[in-house]
Amino acid sequence: MELFLLIEEKLKELSINFNVVEHEPALTTEQADRFIEGLEGVRTKTMFLTNRKKTEFYMLIMDDKKRLDMKKLGEIVSANHIKMVSENTIYEKIMSQPGIVSPFALMNNKEKDIKVYIDKEIIEEEYMTFHPGTNEKTLFIKTVDLLKFLESIEYDVNVIEI
Structure with missing residues (x-):
């Protein structure tokens, strides 16, 4: 089943309201932002990262205009050499693709790792x-509802200052 349909089904099951804006394919965050200009909601980017040995995996959600300091994140998560995961790893772990990684894809992470x-x-x-x-x-979702969704699929959220 298409990931969007799974997401929609899960959010409805949890009685979570959300809105979806359909648009042309967005290849960059800047382009995506133009498609939803004027609508309320922080524009996020979701990065899927790993440590040097690929033994730890991290999903980071932040404002799409902010630049990530990988060294600082490494200090926060106590890991050396944080880097983006490969396209193959994205698919293996969460059945997603680069450019469309989101916390909703965590539904596909059977290992919960x-x-x-x-x-x-x-x-x-x-x-x-x-x-x-x-x-x-x-997809536009209230932050409290995103947290409710993540809790429902057994993920703890760590709020960090980066």
């Missing part, structure tokens, strides 16, 4: 936006 982090800077925002398994849609 990915640690989730959200930047403190955006945790107080009322709404967040994500690509729900496709770059042709943007």
